[in-house]
Amino acid sequence: MSDLAKTYLDVAAEVEIQAGGTISKTLHQDDGLKVVLFGFDAGQELSEHTAAVPAILQFLDGDATVTLGDETIHASTGTFVHMAANLSHSITANTPTKMLLLLLKGAKSNA
Numbered sequence: 778m779s780d781l782a783k784t785y786l787d788v789a790a791e792v793e794i795q796a797g798g799t800i801s802k803t804l805h806q807d808d809g810l811k812v813v814l815f816g817f818d819a820g821q822e823l824s825e826h827t828a829a830v831p832a833i834l835q836f837l838d839g840d841a842t843v844t845l846g847d848e849t850i851h852a853s854t855g856t857f858v859h860m861a862a863n864l865s866h867s868i869t870a871n872t873p874t875k876m877l878l879l880l881l882k883g884a885k886s887n888a
Contacts, residue, residue, distance in 0.1 A: 795818060
């Protein structure tokens with residue numbers, strides 16, 4: 778494959794959930810975009826934090842609770858979340874969960 782394209786035929790298969798842990802794998806990174814695949818075991822979480830750039834969460838498998846500022850949502854397979862830069866958020870996996878994170882480094886911040 779050339780440097781012009783990167784292909785994952787089954788992106789969720791690129792990470793294996795580890796018992797009692799959270800794993801992440803960077804699939805792509807350039808000046809404008811960083812793509813990270815996460816695998817959370819049930820009960821694992823990313824504690825409250827912010828991102829300096831807008832971000833997209835795409836849930837590929839599983840069930841999670843996502844806090845976005847003052848709002849809490851239930852995320853399951855197929856859930857899509859767009860977050861503005863600097864929005865406080867956290868993620869807790871209720872079941873083993875796979876999630877794709879896209880950090881939109883080239884996007885303009887609302888801050």
